[in-house]
Amino acid sequence: MNLRAKLQSTGLLQVIGNTPVLKVQSLSALTGCEIFMKCENANPGGTIKDRPAMKMVVEAIIRGDLKPGMKIVEGTAGNTGIGLALVGQALGYKVIVVLPRGMAPEKHKVLKLYGAEIVETDAVIFPDEKHFFNVGKKIGQGDPNHWWANQFDNPDNYLSHYETTAPEMYAQMGGKIDAVVVAAGSGGTAAGVSKYMKEKDPKIKIIMPDPVGSGIVHFFNEGAFKTDGAYTMTEGVGITRMVGNFEHIKQDRCFTIDDQKLTYLAMYMREKEGLVMGMSSMLNLAGAFQTALRNGPGQRIITFMCDGGDRAISKMYNPEFLKEKNIDGSLLSEKEVTEIYRAL
Numbered sequence: 001m002n003l004r005a006k007l008q009s010t011g012l013l014q015v016i017g018n019t020p021v022l023k024v025q026s027l028s029a030l031t032g033c034e035i036f037m038k039c040e041n042a043n044p045g046g047t048i049k050d051r052p053a054m055k056m057v058v059e060a061i062i063r064g065d066l067k068p069g070m071k072i073v074e075g076t077a078g079n080t081g082i083g084l085a086l087v088g089q090a091l092g093y094k095v096i097v098v099l100p101r102g103m104a105p106e107k108h109k110v111l112k113l114y115g116a117e118i119v120e121t122d123a124v125i126f127p128d129e130k131h132f133f134n135v136g137k138k139i140g141q142g143d144p145n146h147w148w149a150n151q152f153d154n155p156d157n158y159l160s161h162y163e164t165t166a167p168e169m170y171a172q173m174g175g176k177i178d179a180v181v182v183a184a185g186s187g188g189t190a191a192g193v194s195k196y197m198k199e200k201d202p203k204i205k206i207i208m209p210d211p212v213g214s215g216i217v218h219f220f221n222e223g224a225f226k227t228d229g230a231y232t233m234t235e236g237v238g239i240t241r242m243v244g245n246f247e248h249i250k251q252d253r254c255f256t257i258d259d260q261k262l263t264y265l266a267m268y269m270r271e272k273e274g275l276v277m278g279m280s281s282m283l284n285l286a287g288a289f290q291t292a293l294r295n296g297p298g299q300r301i302i303t304f305m306c307d308g309g310d311r312a313i314s315k316m317y318n319p320e321f322l323k324e325k326n327i328d329g330s331l332l333s334e335k336e337v338t339e340i341y342r343a344l
Contacts, residue, residue, distance in 0.1 A: 024037060024273070038304050047082060048307070071093065072095045073148050077103060084116075099120055151186045151188065153243055177197070182208060207254075210257070288301050
C-alpha cells in the first residue's frame with residue numbers, strides 16, 4: 001500500500017466520498033423534470049468539504065509541506081474547517097480554524113468536537129486586515145510549524161472534485177445529465193465538477209446560483225466583482241474577489257437568489273418531503289428548481305446537498321432569527337412557491 005492509500009484509509013477518512021444520489025420527488029413532479037441531489041452530507045464530517053480537506057492534507061504530507069508536529073491552519077466560514085479538523089484528528093495534526101463572527105453556533109460545536117482551536121475575527125469585507133482569510137493567512141504563514149491550507153487558491157481543492165465527486169456523479173446518473181447546478185464559495189466544487197462534466201459532454205450546462213452579498217454574478221456577467229448587498233443567512237457560499245479555483249470554472253449561467261426565496265423553499269421542502277438541509281444546499285436546490293422551470297419538462301438536473309439541516313437550526317429554521325432579519329418563514333402553497341421561482 002502506497003503512502004497516499006495508507007493515509008486515505010485512516011479512521012473516518014475511509015468513508016469520505018461515494019455518497020448517494022437522492023431524487024427530489026416533489027420538485028420533479030412540479031416541473032416535469034428529474035431533479036437529483038448528491039448527498040454530500042453523508043460524508044463523516046457532514047459536508048462536501050471533507051473531500052478537499054482530505055485531498056489537501058494528504059497531498060501536503062506526501063510533498064513534505066506538512067510534517068509531523070505541525071499545525072494545520074485555515075480561514076473558513078466553517079465547513080472546510082470541520083473537514084480539516086476531522087482529517088487532522090485522524091492523522092494526528094492539530095488544527096487552527098479562523099472564523100468570522102456570526103457563523104452558526106452548530107459549526108463551533110462540531111469544530112470543538114474534533115479538537116480544533118477556533119480564532120474568531122470581525123465580519124468585515126476582504127481588503128480589511130481583520131478579514132478571516134487575511135487573519136488565517138497571517139497565522140498560517142507566520143510560524144514555521146504551521147501549514148496554511150489556503151482552500152481558495154490550493155489546486156488540490158478543485159482536484160478533489162475533479163477526481164472523485166464529478167466521476168461519481170456522472171456514473172450515478174448514467175451519463176444522462178442536462179444541467180449541473182453548483183453554487184461557489186472557494187470555487188473548488190464548481191471548478192472541479194464543471195471541468196470534468198464539460199470534458200465528458202460539452203452540452204451539459206453548468207448553472208451557478210449565488211446569494212445576495214456575493215460578487216460572482218457580476219464577475220461572470222461583467223468581468224469584475226461587485227456585491228449587491230450584505231450577506232444575511234447563507235454561509236460559506238459566494239465571494240467578492242478572484243481566487244485560484246475560479247480559473248477552472250466553466251459556467252453557462254449565473255444568477256442571484258435572495259434569502260427570502262430560499263426560506264420559502266426551505267419551509268416547503270420540510271413540509272412536503274421531510275427534506276431539511278443547510279443554507280448552501282438550499283441555494284443549490286433553489287437553483288435546480290429555477291433551472292427546471294426555466295428550461296421546461298424532460299430535463300435531468302443534478303445538484304448538491306452540501307450539508308444537512310443540523311448546520312442551519314439556529315438560522316434558516318429558527319423563527320426568532322428569521323423575525324430579526326425580517327424574513328417571512330411562512331409555509332406557502334405549491335402554486336405560490338412555483339410562481340416565485342418561475343419569475344426569477
